Amino acid sequence: MEIKYFSDLTEDQVKFIAETNYNYWKKFNPILNYEESTGAIIAMRKNKDKLPIGLALVEKDDIIGFCTLRENRLVNHLNINPWLCNVMIFEKYQGKGYAKNMLDAACKKFKHFGYNKVYAWTDQVPEFYKKLGWKYEGKITKNEGGEGLLFSKDI
Numbered sequence: 001m002e003i004k005y006f007s008d009l010t011e012d013q014v015k016f017i018a019e020t021n022y023n024y025w026k027k028f029n030p031i032l033n034y035e036e037s038t039g040a041i042i043a044m045r046k047n048k049d050k051l052p053i054g055l056a057l058v059e060k061d062d063i064i065g066f067c068t069l070r071e072n073r074l075v076n077h078l079n080i081n082p083w084l085c086n087v088m089i090f091e092k093y094q095g096k097g098y099a100k101n102m103l104d105a106a107c108k109k110f111k112h113f114g115y116n117k118v119y120a121w122t123d124q125v126p127e128f129y130k131k132l133g134w135k136y137e138g139k140i141t142k143n144e145g146g147e148g149l150l151f152s153k154d155i
Helices: 011-026 034-046 098-112 126-131
Strands: 002-005 053-059 062-070 083-089 117-122 135-141 147-154
Touching: 002 098, 011 034, 011 053, 011 062, 011 083, 034 053, 053 098, 062 098, 083 098, 098 117, 117 126, 126 135, 126 147
Parallel strands: 083 117
Antiparallel strands: 002 053, 053 062, 062 083, 117 147, 135 147
């Protein structure tokens, strides 16, 4: 297993990540726009030394999971940053510690950019973040409306 930047992946691999991310989140956010969603992920292929960037957990040529690192995420909470987003480990690899490895790498990258704290929100897997040592901060308004649960981690 290794962590790779989206910039180190093939165009097809990044397109796969972008479409997988869109298809998963579209179920929960009906206003999600395909071009904007996939375009934002694909554009991260250009970045390695500035936000936003993407990280993928890879074994040989297989994508095991991915996440994105962004400065701003929620339009109603621009004072809260940076954000760990789009965290996904494919089902057959879950429960094996891969997510922890990927999130540790993401936190190291945030630290490299000068941040001491990182945020994430979820409305589906709060126990995942609690298990990995993230602190529950409270409820937060999502871009598409409704509430999510805000977590933070000191890095």
